[in-house]
Amino acid sequence: MTTLENIPKNTLVNLQSEYRKTQIQDILDQLDRDLIGLIPVKTRIREIAALLLVDRLRKSLGLSSSNPxxxxxxxxxxxxxxxxxxxxxxxxxxxxxxxxxxxxxxxxxxxxxxxxxxxxxxxxxxxxxxxxxxxxxxxxxxxxxxxxxxxxxxxxxxxxxxxxxxxxxxxxxxxxxxxxxxxxxxxxxxxxxxxxxxxxxxxPDFTPEELLLIGKLMLEDKQYIISEESEIVILEYINRRMQQPLFANARSIRNAIDRARMRQANRIFASGNKVLTKADLVSILPDDFLQSRLFTEI
The missing domain is CATH 3.40.50.300 (P-loop containing nucleotide triphosphate hydrolases)
Structure with a gap:
């Protein structure tokens, strides 16, 4: 049985070195990049990771483990x-x-x-x-x-x-x-x-502002741009959608963006323009959201 008395007093463990070896920080950093908000969740995941790392270090020194x-x-x-x-x-x-x-x-x-x-x-x-x-x-x-x-x-x-x-x-x-x-x-x-x-x-559920930021990141990922006027409309869309049944946070925002992209494509096609600029292809306009039933069925 290992006791505190028979562990050499000069036994040292470099916590930071061991932490770097696990590459956990890379995972936590990616979690921060991938997810907006959710501070309590990220904090809890860090706490769990810290407990597991310390538990592993205790085992390496022959100390008893609580088997978390x-x-x-x-x-x-x-x-x-x-x-x-x-x-x-x-x-x-x-x-x-x-x-x-x-x-x-x-x-x-x-x-x-x-x-x-x-x-x-x-x-x-x-x-x-x-x-x-x-x-x-x-x-x-x-x-x-x-x-x-x-x-x-x-x-x-x-x-x-x-x-x-x-x-x-x-x-x-x-x-x-x-x-x-x-x-x-x-x-x-x-x-x-x-x-x-x-x-x-x-x-926790996302706030409207967090969902707007999530939506903007989704659009950027697909190489679309929106104006400040479009942001105002999207935020209003989010506030209205949150009051509707079956709201699913980021999932609902992704669906809304997909429909806005469809309306944008239909708008471009219906315009009859034979020559399109890059700006035409990447711009999501306020009307691409305003055509949603949340605005038309009032």
């Missing part, structure tokens, strides 16, 4: 970056040698639960086999549990997941994701599952 739980819960609305962050989390776990492959497998209930007796176990086990060595990301995980349906086989899938999460913790990390309120009820209904999920990360 790695299974996680990502809660929040659609389009808030949960899958993107899960991918980066898989990279961090791989760099710190907590998983040996580092890939992310994203699934839903349909990938895990069968339609008849004897169908669920093979489906779930096949998914787990594919995910081994990496991270299994289960989106809308609350759909796995349907207590009001006696003929539902989701409970069987959960039982298999629990066994693997407990017995093969060194081979697989599971991230459950979905709306916070529904996920809270899901965990309340499955105390065995809740006890195995130690890291809970909540993803």
């Amino acid at each position: 739980g790695l299974h996680m819960s990502f809660t929040g609305s659609p389009g808030t970056g949960k899958t993107t962050v899960a991918t980066k989390m898989a990279d961090i776990l791989y760099k710190l040698q907590y998983i040996n492959k580092g890939h992310l497998l994203t699934v839903t209930r349909d990938d895990l639960v069968g339609q008849y007796i004897g169908h669920t176990a093979p489906k779930t086990k096949e998914v787990l086999k594919q995910a081994m060595g990496g991270v299994l990301f289960i989106d809308e995980a609350y759909y796995l549990y349907k207590p009001d349906n006696e003929r539902d086989y989701g409970a069987e899938s959960i039982e298999i997941l629990l066994q693997v999460m407990e017995n093969q913790r060194k081979d697989l990390v599971v991230i459950f994701a979905g709306y916070k309120e529904k996920m809270d009820k899901f965990y309340e209904s499955n105390p065995g599952l809740s006890s195995r999920v130690t890291n809970h990360v909540n993803f």
Whole structure:
């Protein structure tokens, strides 16, 4: 047994050197570049990464390890970056040698639960086999549990997941994701599952200003430009869209931009101009958004 007394007093660990070796900072920097806002999420991911690094350093000195739980819960609305962050989390776990492959497998209930007796176990086990060595990301995980349906086989899938999460913790990390309120009820209904999920990360909705910036970055990535007048219209579009059903944050903004690009193309085609300038091809005008039903159906 290793004790503080039998560890040489001159044993030194260069934290910064070890941190640089893992290349974790590169992953965190990329997360900052890829995602606007989400400061609480980024802070939580840094905290988890720091805990895992220190745990690894303790092991290297022969100190006892708390075996930090790695299974996680990502809660929040659609389009808030949960899958993107899960991918980066898989990279961090791989760099710190907590998983040996580092890939992310994203699934839903349909990938895990069968339609008849004897169908669920093979489906779930096949998914787990594919995910081994990496991270299994289960989106809308609350759909796995349907207590009001006696003929539902989701409970069987959960039982298999629990066994693997407990017995093969060194081979697989599971991230459950979905709306916070529904996920809270899901965990309340499955105390065995809740006890195995130690890291809970909540993803806040983006503000209108953050969504505008996200939209601008999406347009820049596709080599489009917008004027200040267009920005004002887009911000108004965002405020109106946020009040509509099925709003999905960045996902909804991406869809709106795709429709604006379609209107721009149709506008150019309908103009009848035989000669087009580069500016014609890259400019998104206010009217390309103002033709949305959010402005026309008032």
